[in-house]
Amino acid sequence: VAAQFQSRSLDGLRVVITAGPTREALDPVRYISNHSSGKMGFSIAAAAAEAGAITTVIAGPVHLSTPDSVHRIDVTSASEMCAATLSLIDDCDIFIATAAVADYRPVSSAEQKIKKTTDTLNITLIKNVDIVSTVAARDDSPFTVGFAAETQDVERYARDKMQRKKLDMIIANDVANSDIGFNSNDNAVTIFSKCGDSEAIAQTSKQQLGRLLIAKIATKVH
Ligand code: CTP
Ligand code: CA
Numbered sequence: 001v002a003a004q005f006q007s008r009s010l011d012g013l014r015v016v017i018t019a020g021p022t023r024e025a026l027d028p029v030r031y032i033s034n035h036s037s038g039k040m041g042f043s044i045a046a047a048a049a050e051a052g053a054i055t056t057v058i059a060g061p062v063h064l065s066t067p068d069s070v071h072r073i074d075v076t077s078a079s080e081m082c083a084a085t086l087s088l089i090d091d092c093d094i095f096i097a098t099a100a101v102a103d104y105r106p107v108s109s110a111e112q113k114i115k116k117t118t119d120t121l122n123i124t125l126i127k128n129v130d131i132v133s134t135v136a137a138r139d140d141s142p143f144t145v146g147f148a149a150e151t152q153d154v155e156r157y158a159r160d161k162m163q164r165k166k167l168d169m170i171i172a173n174d175v176a177n178s179d180i181g182f183n184s185n186d187n188a189v190t191i192f193s194k195c196g197d198s199e200a201i202a203q204t205s206k207q208q209l210g211r212l213l214i215a216k217i218a219t220k221v222h
Contacts, residue, residue: 009218011052016092016142017045018085018099018131020060022078026123027110036100038062040147040187043210044096045070051214053094058084060099078102078128085131089142094221096145097132104128136166143221145169151176158192168194169220171213191216 019041023031038059045057046067056071058081066072075081078101089095104125114121136144146167148158151174158172173180173189180186180203188203191213201212 007050008052010048013053013093014091015048015053015055015094016088017041017096018058018081020062021100022060022081022102023076024102024105025109026106027114029113032102034100038064039206041098042067043206044098044213047210047214056088082129082131089135092142095135095142098147101131102128133165143168145217148172149175162192
């Protein structure tokens with residue numbers, strides 16, 4: 001009964017979720033990226049749709065099938081992910097940033113394949129736009145949730161990130177433990193809310209965690 005009750009907790013609300021890694025091109029055949037699988041974001045998208053939300057996932061390059069009733073926009077780079085996000089944000093009630101967005105991109109992408117003519121090669125990188133901060137800074141911002149993957153001082157860094165980025169909630173995971181988090185099927189997290197409260201969720205499947213996080217977000221949005 002409780003599960004049924006919870007299952008429509010986001011009825012009619014519009015949820016946008018970023019997921020997966022981004023790829024930043026060096027030349028036509030090479031890129032900088034990371035090991036994010038997108039599983040956490042896709043699990044949250046599935047749970048949001050189950051909860052009755054009109055759900056869109058903006059996905060970097062991942063090998064995952066689209067959950068039932070979820071709209072999907074595929075992107076490659078951080079700039080594309082940002083543009084796709086901003087195109088949806090006016091009609092969005094809840095924004096959840098799970099993507100492992102590349103912090104930097106090469107200043108320019110070579111038009112032709114880079115040849116190995118020198119012993120050393122310098123690549124200059126430039127910072128990408130912070131998508132979740134951009135969303136949270138808007139006048140009429142949606143309820144905005146970020147993630148923080150940290151290897152030390154998890155609580156301090158996560159709370160600091162929530163404040164700096166003006167988020168309503170941040171979900172922190174300790175990626176020093178390599179069995180969980182990045183690219184695995186399980187995760188263990190702590191949820192910190194703007195109002196100061198926190199809740200730890202012990203290791204569980206990302207599918208189950210998606211449902212728990214959506215249930216928690218629903219209690220804060222209503
Ligand atoms: N994020 C984003 N756009 C970026 C970088 C990060 O939207 N260009 C979002 C992530 O999706 C996540 C949150 O910001 O929800 C925190 O990402 P994280 O990498 O932990 O924080 P950074 O601000 O990039 O700081 P650092 O990597 O130095 O810890
Ligand atoms: Ca980062």
